[in-house]
Amino acid sequence: MNRGLRASTAGVGIAFGFLITGSGFGNYTTIHQALLLRSWYLFAVFCSAVAVAAAVLMLLRRSGTTRYGGPLRLPHGPIRRRQVYGAAIFGAGFGLTGACPGSAVAMVATGGLGGLLVLAGLVGGMCLRGPTARPAGSQQPDVRADPLPVQPLIRRGP
Amino acid sequence: MLKLLPALLPWWLAGPGLGLCVAALYGLANRRLGVSGAWLAAVVAPIEGWPGERWRVEFLAAVIGGALAASVLGSATRLIGYPVLSRTLPAAALLPVLATGGLALGYGARCAEGCTSGHGLSGCASGSPDSLAATAIFFAAAVAVTFAVQALTGGAL
Numbered sequence: 001m002n003r004g005l006r007a008s009t010a011g012v013g014i015a016f017g018f019l020i021t022g023s024g025f026g027n028y029t030t031i032h033q034a035l036l037l038r039s040w041y042l043f044a045v046f047c048s049a050v051a052v053a054a055a056v057l058m059l060l061r062r063s064g065t066t067r068y069g070g071p072l073r074l075p076h077g078p079i080r081r082r083q084v085y086g087a088a089i090f091g092a093g094f095g096l097t098g099a100c101p102g103s104a105v106a107m108v109a110t111g112g113l114g115g116l117l118v119l120a121g122l123v124g125g126m127c128l129r130g131p132t133a134r135p136a137g138s139q140q141p142d143v144r145a146d147p148l149p150v151q152p153l154i155r156r157g158p
Numbered sequence: 159m160l161k162l163l164p165a166l167l168p169w170w171l172a173g174p175g176l177g178l179c180v181a182a183l184y185g186l187a188n189r190r191l192g193v194s195g196a197w198l199a200a201v202v203a204p205i206e207g208w209p210g211e212r213w214r215v216e217f218l219a220a221v222i223g224g225a226l227a228a229s230v231l232g233s234a235t236r237l238i239g240y241p242v243l244s245r246t247l248p249a250a251a252l253l254p255v256l257a258t259g260g261l262a263l264g265y266g267a268r269c270a271e272g273c274t275s276g277h278g279l280s281g282c283a284s285g286s287p288d289s290l291a292a293t294a295i296f297f298a299a300a301v302a303v304t305f306a307v308q309a310l311t312g313g314a315l
Contacts, residue, residue: 004186005186005187005213006213006216008182008183008186008187009183009187009189009213009216009217009220010216010217010219010220011182011220012179012182012183012186012187012191012217012220013216013217013218013219013220013221013223013224014220014221014223014224014227015175015178015179015182015224016176016179016191016220016221016224016275017220017221017222017223017224017225017226017227017228018224018225018227018228019167019172019175019176019179019224019228020176020221020225021224021225021228021229021232022163022166022167022172022228022232023166023167023169023172023176024165024166024167026225028240028243030166032304032315035300035301035304036304036305036308037301041166041169044169044170044173045169045172045173045176046173046278046279047173048169048170048173048174048177049172049173049174049175049176049177049180049279049283050177050278050279050282050283051173051177052173052174052177052178052181053176053177053178053180053181053279053280053283054177054282054283054284054285055177056177056178056181056185057181057184057283057284060181060184060185066184066185066186066187066188067185067186067187068186068187068188069186069187069188069189070188071188072184072185072188073188074184074284074286075190075280075281075284075286075289076284076285076286076287077286077287077288077289078287078288079287079288079291079292080288082269082270083269083270083271083288083291083292084291084292084295085269086265086266086267086268086269086270086271086292087266087269087270087277087291087292087293087295087296087299088266088295088299089262089265089266089269089299090262090263090265090266090267090269090270090273090296090299091266091295091296091297091298091299091300091302091303092259092262092266092299092300092303093258093259093260093261093262093263093264093265093266094259094263094274094296094299094300094303095299095300095301095302095303095304095307096255096256096258096259096262096303096307097255097256097259097260097263098240099259099260099263100193100263100273100274100275101193101194101196101197101263101264101267101273101274101275102193102221102273102274102275103274104260105193105221105222105225106225106228108225109222109225109226109228109229110225110229110232111229112240114240114243114244114252114256117253117256117257117260118256118257118259118260118263119197119260120257120260121256121257121258121259121260121261121262121263121264122194122197122260122261122263122264122267123197123201123202123205123264124257124260124261124264125260125261125262125263125264125265125266125267125268126194126197126198126202126264126265126267126268127202127205127206127264128261128264128265129264129265129268129269130206130268131206131208132268132269132271
């Protein structure tokens with residue numbers, strides 16, 4: 001795999017894991033208080049994150065290209081029914097556990113062993129659902145993990 | 159542990175920081191940042207026997223690494239991690255609640271093809287209609303369930 005791709009993925013992953021842990025999302029109380037609408041912290045983080053990302057994406061769209069991944073392709077898909085009820089089920093789990101796939105990592109990393117149970121359930125639930133058929137033209141960017149090297153058109157000598 | 163970080167990063171640091179992560183993964187690697195996809199590739203794919211994208215596995219490993227780093231540097235460390243819940247529910251009830259909640263998270267994320275990071279952060283930032291809808295529903299459902307639980311437990315939770 002392209003070294004730049006790997007390094008970027010790793011770098012962003014580390015930063016992401018660091019930030020969700022440092023922002024206390026691994027703490028059930030932090031999430032729970034927000035979902036009880038008693039604390040605005042979670043929403044402030046969430047909204048500012050989306051706002052900043054959206055702003056940078058506006059700039060990225062203008063250049064139209066990515067550093068290591070070819071022409072920029074942003075996800076843009078229509079609402080499908082299974083996503084609606086999937087989201088509702090996810091939300092229910094989110095409310096019950098005060099955790100999500102990422103924050104549960106933060107929880108376990110900070111010693112919250114309850115998060116392991118949530119993660120076990122997460123994997124179980126995914127297996128229970130089974131593979132979803134991806135419709136044609138799905139929203140995931142279709143990036144080759146290993147970009148083909150550019151071949152010279154004319155071979156030089158023997 | 160080392161208490162080099164505050165217990166809670168200020169929102170104006172954490173939020174924009176996360177936003178930059180989302181934008182960076184798009185701008186550098188042309189990829190949508192999402193943790194549920196990473197769990198799928200890393201754990202579910204081997205179980206179900208299909209090839210999970212390697213970058214997602216590496217991404218998950220990196221997220222775990224970053225989380226551990228923050229834990230070591232920071233102040234917030236608690237065992238079990240469910241103080242209110244474990245005070246209100248006996249262990250016999252807490253365990254199934256957490257496991258069932260996790261089940262819902264996994265089932266729902268796979269159905270929805272994303273979670274609070276994939277749809278919530280990355281998809282919303284790119285303005286994808288399905289992500290915007292999914293995120294609104296995530297939070298509406300979470301709040302509704304939270305209030306329902308509060309009512310059912312008479313305010314204990």
